[in-house]
Amino acid sequence: MDPDSPEPSGSLKLPKLPDLKLPKIAVTREKALAAAGTAVFVVVVAFVGGAILFNYTADQQVAAFHSHVSASEADLSQISGKITAHMRTPTNDLSVAECDAHVREFAAIANYGRDVTAYHRRIVSADTVPEAYAGAQSAYVRALDNLNRAFTFWSSAAGAYAVQDYNAANRNIAEADAAWRDYAAAITDYDRELRAAEEGAEVPPRLDEVLLRDGDDDLEGFQ
Amino acid sequence: MEWKDVIPVIAGAVVILVVALVVKPALLGEPIGLVSHGSVPAGDPPVYVSSAPVPTPTPFVDDGEACTRNFRWTAIDGGVRTTQVTVPEALFLAHRGTPRFSDYNSWGRYALADTDRPILEDLARRIAPPTANPDEGYFRLMNLVFFVQQIPYDKDDNATSYTEGVLPRHAIYMKDGVEYPKYPVEMLVDGRGDCEDAAILMGGLLDALGYDTVLLRYSDHMALGIRMNEFNPYYAKYTPKYFTYGGKHYYYVEGTDFKWGNVSVGSTAIWGRPLAIGDTSGTGIPSVRSETPQIVPLRYVPEPGEYRIRSARLPAGGA
Incomplete structure (x- = not known):
């Protein structure tokens, strides 16, 4: 009996491994080059495509960030115009009714500023930006937060004036001034972060950080 | 393949x-698609809602009942003058029915009350008539000061300080007495008042003539500060006292305590001596000589020191 041809009803017989033979593939030089070329082509296409897609997405993100900051700045510019006009109004010869109307206008500007900054803060903070722009985005959101706080204090000051609590009004104005200075500092940070993102440079340290570090050095010198 | x-x-x-x-x-x-993931639904952008316009005050009719009081006073030239003041009764009663601000910081509103303004402007014109000679400006000012200084002083606690003979229902009862800052026309109708009433009336009259004034608040007294660039008259035997507020000099002016005295011993005739501008030593009030007063502007509006919005640079690569 041929061991390689077992009977159907007979016992199972394993083939002998040494007798297995791989089918012979006829590889020619042309076919090998074509396969390698195809593989390289696929890898290159995938890499280039991925890079293009990544850049496209990053550009889209920066464009969206630009658009949102631009819209925010346009609205803030309008508010700035209203504030400037309001602050230029002389108050040294107003009647009581005119003083009250002046403060109501102040309150209207404050409420509008508070709503506008909250609105743009929601939009800008939701932007997905490339990592390089994260610092700029964070600083801009912080600036809007501080401005929102300043406008809220303005609104509170106007409310205190309405009930003739002038001490409370003055306290709120002092708080608003402090928030406004924080806003200015945040805008400075934003400009620095944005420049660093666009130039691909290291973010220079903030002035207060430098001063703090210098102060530490001085302290160490005295120890 | x-x-x-x-x-x-x-x-x-x-x-x-x-x-x-x-x-x-x-x-x-x-x-959906290849767009930024940053866009979020933020709702409609806010809209600016302007404040309501200035309401026109309802004038008090002159043809109704009126309160009249005559004043006899000595002007700066030594002449005795008489002045009659007429106030619509409805206005006087409206003021009497108005609750008072317990916070003295808002007492400047009394001096500038819109309803009192026409009466104060008319009175100021009669006491200190307009003149083309600028040298007479000082005399006009002093006549107004003298007029107010000669209105009899009476404390808020005394029923005699009120024309009805009883304390007003909105008088503020405090641990050390009663406080009732009067509107200018209330003091004119009552014909009496205390230090803050005189300062408020004087502030209203001087404001009607265009002078810049503030209230000077001491621990137990109130006077007026009048803005002057330089006040150092050759005749003054004192250094005129002023206080700086907002970079401006406000000279002390006493609203009460016209110096009264008998002409001679046993005589009932009296003479008076005014308290000059900037003279704090003549008042005889210790707090005026020792304290630095709190300055209360007649007009107050909240004014922020910081309000400039900085324009931020936009990211490059936008649309």
């Missing part, structure tokens, strides 16, 4: 793209 081998690869790629660009954004609520 044949087409039948490529089709599954392409189908797989299409499935991955559909999942990445459509299914995942749809599940996470993100915008």
Whole structure:
């Protein structure tokens, strides 16, 4: 009996491994080059495509960030115009009714500023930006937060004036001034972060950080 | 390689793209396709709502009942003058029915009350008539000061300080007495008042003539500060006292305590001596000589020191 041809009803017989033979593939030089070329082509296409897609997405993100900051700045510019006009109004010869109307206008500007900054803060903070722009985005959101706080204090000051609590009004104005200075500092940070993102440079340290570090050095010198 | 081998690869790629660009954004609520994930529904942009215009005050009719009081006073030239003041009774009663501000910081509103303004302007014109000679400006000012200084002093606690003979229902009862800052026309109708009433009336009259004044608040007294660039008259035997507020000099002016004295011992005739501008030593009030007063402007509006919005640079690469 041929061991390689077992009977159907007979016992199972394993083939002998040494007798297995791989089918012979006829590889020619042309076919090998074509396969390698195809593989390289696929890898290159995938890499280039991925890079293009990544850049496209990053550009889209920066464009969206630009658009949102631009819209925010346009609205803030309008508010700035209203504030400037309001602050230029002389108050040294107003009647009581005119003083009250002046403060109501102040309150209207404050409420509008508070709503506008909250609105743009929601939009800008939701932007997905490339990592390089994260610092700029964070600083801009912080600036809007501080401005929102300043406008809220303005609104509170106007409310205190309405009930003739002038001490409370003055306290709120002092708080608003402090928030406004924080806003200015945040805008400075934003400009620095944005420049660093666009130039691909290291973010220079903030002035207060430098001063703090210098102060530490001085302290160490005295120890 | 044949087409039948490529089709599954392409189908797989299409499935991955559909999942990445459509299914995942749809599940996470993100915008579908190759757009930024930053856009969020933020609602409608805020709209500016302007404040209401200045309401026109309702004038008090002159043809109704009126309160009249005559004043006899000595002007700066030594002449005795008489002045009659008429106030609509409805205005006087409206003031009497108005609750008072317990916070003295808002007492400047009494001096500038819109309803009292026409009466104060008329009175100021009669006491200190307009003149083309600028040298007479000082005399006009002093006549107003003298007029107020000669209105008899009476404390808020005394029923005699009120024309009705009883304390007003809105008098503020405090641990050390009663406080009732009067509107200018209330003091004119009552014909009496205390230090803050005189300072408020004088402030209203001087404001009607265009002078810039503030209230000077001491621990137990109130006077007026009048803005002057330089006040150092050759005749003054004292250094005129002023206080700086907002970079301006406000000279002390006493509203009460016209110096009265008998002409001679045993005589009932009296003479008076005014308290000059800037003279704090003549008042005889210790707090005026020792304290630095709190300055209360007649007009107050909240004025922020910081209000400039800085324009931020836009990111490059935008639309």
